[in-house]
Each structure stands twice: as C-alpha cells, then as structure tokens.
Amino acid sequence: MKNIKIKVPATVANLVCGFDILGMAIHQPYDEMELRITDQSGIMIRHTDDFNLPEEPSENVAGVVLQKMIEELDLKNGFEVIIHKNIKPGSGLGSSAASAAGAAFGANALLGNPLSKDQLVHFAMFGEELASGVRHADNIAPIIYGGIALVKSSCPVDIIPLNSPDLFTVAVHPQVEVKTSDARQILRKSILLKDAVEQWGNIAGLIAGIEKNDFNLIGRSLHDIIIEPVRSILIPQFDIIKRESLKLGALGGGISGSGPSVFMLTEKEETAHQIARMMKEKYDETGIESFVYVSRINPAGIQIIEN
Ligand code: HSE
Numbered sequence: 475m476k477n478i479k480i481k482v483p484a485t486v487a488n489l490v491c492g493f494d495i496l497g498m499a500i501h502q503p504y505d506e507m508e509l510r511i512t513d514q515s516g517i518m519i520r521h522t523d524d525f526n527l528p529e530e531p532s533e534n535v536a537g538v539v540l541q542k543m544i545e546e547l548d549l550k551n552g553f554e555v556i557i558h559k560n561i562k563p564g565s566g567l568g569s570s571a572a573s574a575a576g577a578a579f580g581a582n583a584l585l586g587n588p589l590s591k592d593q594l595v596h597f598a599m600f601g602e603e604l605a606s607g608v609r610h611a612d613n614i615a616p617i618i619y620g621g622i623a624l625v626k627s628s629c630p631v632d633i634i635p636l637n638s639p640d641l642f643t644v645a646v647h648p649q650v651e652v653k654t655s656d657a658r659q660i661l662r663k664s665i666l667l668k669d670a671v672e673q674w675g676n677i678a679g680l681i682a683g684i685e686k687n688d689f690n691l692i693g694r695s696l697h698d699i700i701i702e703p704v705r706s707i708l709i710p711q712f713d714i715i716k717r718e719s720l721k722l723g724a725l726g727g728g729i730s731g732s733g734p735s736v737f738m739l740t741e742k743e744e745t746a747h748q749i750a751r752m753m754k755e756k757y758d759e760t761g762i763e764s765f766v767y768v769s770r771i772n773p774a775g776i777q778i779i780e781n
Contacts, residue, residue: 478583479508479780482576483772484561485568486645487612487731489622490696491676497568497612498622500643501769505572506558506779507536509580516552517541523559535570535601536577542600543581547588553581562765564654565647566735571613574601579618579776591618592631599628606654606732613731620775622684637685638773639692642746645730645737646715646753649763652708657732660708665700673700689725689741696726696739709734711756718756719749743768 482505489496517531517540531537540553555577561569578597582589589597595618599609611631615623621638665673676695683691706712706729719727719738723745727738736753740746750766757764 475584475586475781477508477510477781478580478778479506480576480580480583481506481777481779482572482579482617483775484645484767485571485613485616485731486643486737487566487568487571487610488698488701488729489680490702490726490728491673491680491698492612492624493698493701494610494612494628495625496622496677496680497614497616497625498643499616499620499772499775500645500767501772502767503560503562503567505561505569505576507573507576507580508556509577509584510554511581511584512552512554514552515544515550517544518552518554520554520556521559522556525559525563527559527563533604535573535605538604539574539577539597539601540581543578543597546597547585549585553577553584555580562647564651566652566729566731566733567645567647568613568617568731570601570605571598571617574598574605575614575617575776577601583778583781592633594618595628595631595633599631606658608658617776621771621773624681636681637687638771639684639687639689641689641692641725641771642740642743643737643769643771644719644724644740644746644749644753645735645767646750646757647735647765647767648710648757649765650710650734652732652734654732657705657708661701661704669699673698692739693725696728698728702728705729705733709736710760710762712736715753715756718752722748722752724749
C-alpha cells in the first residue's frame with residue numbers, strides 16, 4: 475500500500491471528572507488526512523484548510539510524530555501528508571490529537587501495521603507535546619481505540635478501551651480562544667485529600683456507569699470539583715449553559731478537554747438537539763459566534779476511507 479486516506483474524529487477529553495485519563499470519540503466534526511509513503515527520506519506536510527497551521531515538519535503536530543517514528547523505527551523511507559482539517563485548532567475537541575493520531579495510524583498502515591495500538595498512542599503523544607507542552611493521551615486514545623478510553627497510564631502507555639453506551643453528545647464551540655497550555659497553567663498543583671476522595675469516587679462511578687450502561691449512575695458521576703471550578707471562568711456563559719442543559723434533560727456534562735467547547739451527554743437525540751438550540755441562542759445573545767455538533771459516541775474511532 476502506497477497511499478491511504480483516513481477519517482479522524484474529534485474527541486472530548488477528561489469527560490468532566492477524568493482529567494487526563496478519560497476521553498471519548500464523537501462523529502462530528504472530523505478531519506480527513508491523506509498519507510503517502512515515499513522511497514526517498516523526508517517529510518512533506520500540506521494543509522488544505524484555512525487555519526494557518528505550520529507546515530514545516532518540525533513545527534507541525536503530524537510532522538513531529540512521523541519524525542519520531544522514522545527515528546525510533548529506523549525507517550529509510552519518507553512520508554507525504556495532506557491534512558483537510560475541520561476540527562478547529564484550540565476548540566477543545568482534540569484538533570491536535572487528530573493530526574497526531576492520524577499521522578501515527580496512517581504511517582503504521584502504510585508500513586503494514588507493525589505497531590500495536592498502544593505504540594501508536596506512544597508516537598502520537600509527541601504531537602500533543604508539541605501542541606500543549608505535555609504528553610497526554612486522553613484525546614489520542616479514543617481516536618485510536620474508538621469509543622471511550624481510559625488512560626490507565628501514559629508512561630508506559632496502558633490504555634483500557636471501555637464500553638460505548640448508546641448516548642448522544644452535544645458540543646458547542648464558542649469562538650473564543652483558550653490555549654491548552656494556558657488552561658493547564660492556571661490549575662492548582664496540589665489538592666486536598668477530601669477533594670481527591672470525592673473526585674475519584676466520581677471517576678470510579680462514571681466508569682462503572684459506562685460499563686454497566688447505567689445512565690443514572692453516569693449522570694450522578696459527571697461532577698468535577700477540581701478542574702472545572704478553575705477553568706470554567708475562561709468560558710463565557712459556562713454556568714448558564716450547564717444549568718439550562720441539565721434543566722432540558724442532559725445527564726450531565728462540562729468542559730470538553732481544556733475548553734472552550736462545552737459538551738453534554740443525553741439519552742435522547744431530541745434532547746441533544748434542544749440543548750444544541752439553547753446553547754446557540756445563549757451565545758447569539760452575547761454576540762459570540764458558536765458552532766454546535768450533535769453526534770452519537772463514535773465506537774469505531776479512526777477509520778480508513780480509501781487505500
Ligand atoms: N486533558 C487535557 C487537559 C486535554 O484537560 O488539559 C486537553 O485537550
């Protein structure tokens with residue numbers, strides 16, 4: 475195989491209480507990437523979108539992943555990559571993870587699939603490091619594994635794929651900038667034991683709810699007492715959107731990744747659309763442009779669409 479075209483989904487990292495350890499793939503939005511393996515060495519990256527992302531391989535998320543693969547796997551060939559990006563950079567919907575995971579997955583397929591999924595996560599995390607300064611896997615893991623994934627450990631990589639409950643997600647992306655690096659910088663470096671106990675009760679409850687398809691337990695567990703109170707001040711309308719979403723019947727939700735996107739989980743598709751309309755209205759009222767995406771959880775994750 476010389477060429478491959480792949481579809482790389484957006485992701486919701488943290489899933490409210492699981493900071494850096496939980497993530498979920500969704501269907502909308504998604505990127506498309508075309509990769510080609512070349513006999514001669516070197517990496518070429520081209521973007522067809524208008525996001526003005528660097529194409530120099532050492533400054534591009536996909537570029538650094540491929541460079542790391544070439545070095546660690548001692549490859550003699552090179553790669554050409556064309557990225558059609560729809561997941562807006564800085565949205566909190568895993569835009570950099572999509573490019574990073576797409577590069578690792580696509581190159582592995584072109585090489586005849588020598589790597590395990592955990593090895594793909596290992597390589598893709600170098601892209602996250604370039605984008606945010608930290609090698610976190612909570613966006614990458616659900617792209618590679620599909621559905622909802624638990625990052626039991628990112629070093630060494632140990633990913634536990636979880637059940638994908640039949641739920642809908644609604645995510646709103648208000649057009650304000652929140653850089654992941656800034657949103658990490660403002661977090662407290664230490665927490666009280668009593669807060670940790672409450673938080674890990676919620677994480678364990680959420681995972682049990684996901685595995686048992688217990689939607690009530692999922693709803694009861696979607697609480698974050700550590701990260702959300704700090705980060706939510708960066709997101710206009712956060713409190714009102716969350717409150718109104720719960721009133722309209724959301725199981726729960728919160729900040730998607732490091733924001734500014736906000737997501738909610740619902741049992742019914744109709745509820746998700748009602749919440750989507752409310753979210754859009756709330757941002758329209760304040761003159762902030764926003765994009766809203768309603769989708770099911772995406773159990774497949776990254777997909778080959780042409781080869
Ligand atoms: N877990 C990361 C964070 C996700 O919250 O900073 C960033 O997309």
